[in-house]
Amino acid sequence: MNAVEVRGLSRSFDGRDILRDVSFTVGHGEIFGYLGPNGAGKTTTIRILLGLLAPGTGEVRVLGRDLAADDEARAHVGVLFENNGLSDRMSAAGNLAYYAGLYGVEDPAERIDELLALVDLADRRDDPVGTFSTGMKRKLGIARAILHRPEVVFLDEPSSGLDPGAQRMVRDLIIELSRREEMTVFLNSHHLDEVQRICSTVAILAGGRIRAFDSVENLTTASGRPSVTVTLAGAGEGACEVVGNLPYVTECDVDGDALHCTLADPTATPDLITALVGAGFRIEEVRRSSRSLEEIYLEHVGRAEDEA
Amino acid sequence: MNTFRVIAGREMRLALRNRSVLISALIFAVWFPVMSALSIAVGAEGDAAAVAGGIAGITLPVGVFMGYIFCADAFLREKRDGTIETLLCAPVSLRRLWEGKAIGVTVPAYVMMLLSAAVSVAAITALTGVSIAAEPLLILHFVAVVPVWIAASAGLIGAAQLALGMRENQILGFVFIFGFIFLIVVLQGVAPGGGGLSVTTEGIFAAAGLALLALARFIAGKVTKERIVRTIP
Structure with missing residues (x-):
């Protein structure tokens, strides 16, 4: 109960x-x-x-x-x-x-x-x-x-x-x-x-x-799943083609030299890095990304206002 | 501890600590009987029974008005401040809350009415020299009739203050007071022997007071928490 x-x-x-x-x-x-x-x-x-x-x-x-x-x-x-x-x-x-x-x-x-x-x-x-x-x-x-x-x-x-x-x-x-x-x-x-x-x-x-x-915890990690942002040395073109089809990657997006990936498995980050390095990408930084509750709140409230 | 005693005791303590309400009540308790004493003394022409009847006649509206004064603190203030919402969440029924508050108002209003009656007796005795202290019907009036009327007025006004919005309450307070006073005048008019003190008159007033008390209880039973919460300013 x-x-x-x-x-x-x-x-x-x-x-x-x-x-x-x-x-x-x-x-x-x-x-x-x-x-x-x-x-x-x-x-x-x-x-x-x-x-x-x-x-x-x-x-x-x-x-x-x-x-x-x-x-x-x-x-x-x-x-x-x-x-x-x-x-x-x-x-x-x-x-x-x-x-x-x-x-x-x-x-x-x-x-x-x-x-x-x-x-x-x-x-x-x-x-x-x-x-x-x-x-x-x-x-x-x-x-x-x-x-x-x-x-x-x-x-x-x-x-x-x-x-x-x-x-x-x-x-x-x-x-x-x-x-x-x-x-x-x-x-x-x-x-x-x-x-x-x-x-x-x-x-x-x-x-x-x-x-x-x-x-x-679930709300502040994107879509309730862990996500990582990989900063590449150089442009990230082609990175999504390399990792986008991996079974543990559910979403992939490139913005300049930053690669944003949402993972189905929170322990898969090392495998993701290995795949990128294997494809010839050079990596400067890897960090788990999360959103603040304020961002999530404003997003939902804004959506509700749009509906109204 | 019995929640009824807890609620009533708190209202009595708060009444004693509210200087502005106490001063208003004291002024009215002294001013009204002093102003009425002369007309009673002249009208009675030295007749002890007529003097007692005159005193009985003014103590009812005084008691009702005292109930109204103390109700503003016990019911309306809690609503205006919003503290009533917290009280409604306590493990106490709304009826018990109303009963405790109504009795917590009735006791100080009754004490003020007794003070007013004492001032009346003293003023009229000084003016006429008539001794009326041991008039049995007058004592019965103070002990049995007036408290019922004060409780009925406090209960009715309190229930209305809980159920109505602030603007309606401002108007309704006066409507209740004038309604009660009108009822007293009407009952004095229909009672055999007019407003004089008699067993029949006291019986009529006691019955009317009990009927009003039952009406107050019935109306209070119809007030809902939703109604109270939705009329909090």
């Missing part, structure tokens, strides 16, 4: 389709990045998963359960929205104590102390949250979201409004939660660099549809 399952999900508001046949799954303990431009339907998906909005068609499950119909199931899920869910007039500890009461946290005082220390707010525990900076509120919001040790936590733009130091702290915290507490993290973020660093799997949502859903 997956931690999160979305199958054939569609939803429209006032006649406008927001989500169209969206399907993906998130495995237990994964850090999943949900990407998409503003208005793509990311927050709508999260709201449907959390039972705040009803799906139009399709089915959603979190830990195998429907959170809309199952009050108890929500005790296993944490959530951080943009507003942090905190009262400005209550203290940091008071806010956490309130949610500890709602979620039935055992030994709340100890857990609150532990979390305030974790997010570096122990010395501000009794101060009203209204006196906190944006970054401090965000950190406290994360502490609130994981207070009850949820199995799945939904984080909506957790680094938004944070300075680079606080962003790094949030990143490290997410990785630690996933590793130490085996928490599944559903991360809704615009920080593509952040997603590439910490997420194991991503889905790109654009125009209401899932445009890509794969591991970060």
Whole structure:
């Protein structure tokens, strides 16, 4: 059973389709990045998963359960929205104590102390949250979201409004939660660099549809397969004729002195080089090529905009 | 710990920390009975029962208005700030959330109403010299009738604030207040003996209060999470 399952999900508001046949799954303990431009339907998906909005068609499950119909199931899920869910007039500890009461946290005082220390707010525990900076509120919001040790936590733009130091702290915290507490993290973020660093799997949502859903590793290697770029000493004319018919080469392209090959077998690079040298080509450099998540994201979003 | 107590307790603590709401409530709790004292004293002409009836008559709208003042903090603020969305994800039913908040509003509103009643009694006693402190029907009115009306108004206004958008809420707040006050005036008009304090009048008000409470509960049951989330500004 997956931690999160979305199958054939569609939803429209006032006649406008927001989500169209969206399907993906998130495995237990994964850090999943949900990407998409503003208005793509990311927050709508999260709201449907959390039972705040009803799906139009399709089915959603979190830990195998429907959170809309199952009050108890929500005790296993944490959530951080943009507003942090905190009262400005209550203290940091008071806010956490309130949610500890709602979620039935055992030994709340100890857990609150532990979390305030974790997010570096122990010395501000009794101060009203209204006196906190944006970054401090965000950190406290994360502490609130994981207070009850949820199995799945939904984080909506957790680094938004944070300075680079606080962003790094949030990143490290997410990785630690996933590793130490085996928490599944559903991360809704615009920080593509952040997603590439910490997420194991991503889905790109654009125009209401899932445009890509794969591991970060597969997405960032061309077409999900390893590719190499060989810089030749001199023009690369004829190189594709030499290697293009090799069984492990699926795509070949020459651009000046650069030969780009996509391989079916990631261990075939030495054989490719041997074939080129055997055909008389002189080689200056060989490197594995990969694309950044940002490039892939922009490509998919651009394609969706063209379709629209 | 019982989630109902957790929610209600938090709303009461927040009400005590909201200075602007407390000051508004205190001003109204003192100003309204002082302004009404003179007309009650003149109209009653030294009759203790008539004085008690006058005090009972003003404490209901005061209690309802107090409920409205505290609702703005408990329901509308959470919606305006968006924190209600996080609360809706907690393992608590929407009905339990509404009940906890409504009671969390009712308690401070009731305390303010008692303060207002004490000011009324003191002001009228000072003006007329009539002692009304131990009037049994008036005590019954404070203990049984007024809290039900405050709870009903807080529940209805709270449910409406959860279900409606911000613009509708601005209009609806006044509609509710005037609606409640109109209902009180109508009930005082139809009750035998007018607005005077009697077992029948208290029975009519208690029954109407319970009916309003049941209506509030029914309406709150119709509010959905989707409706709340889609009307967050």
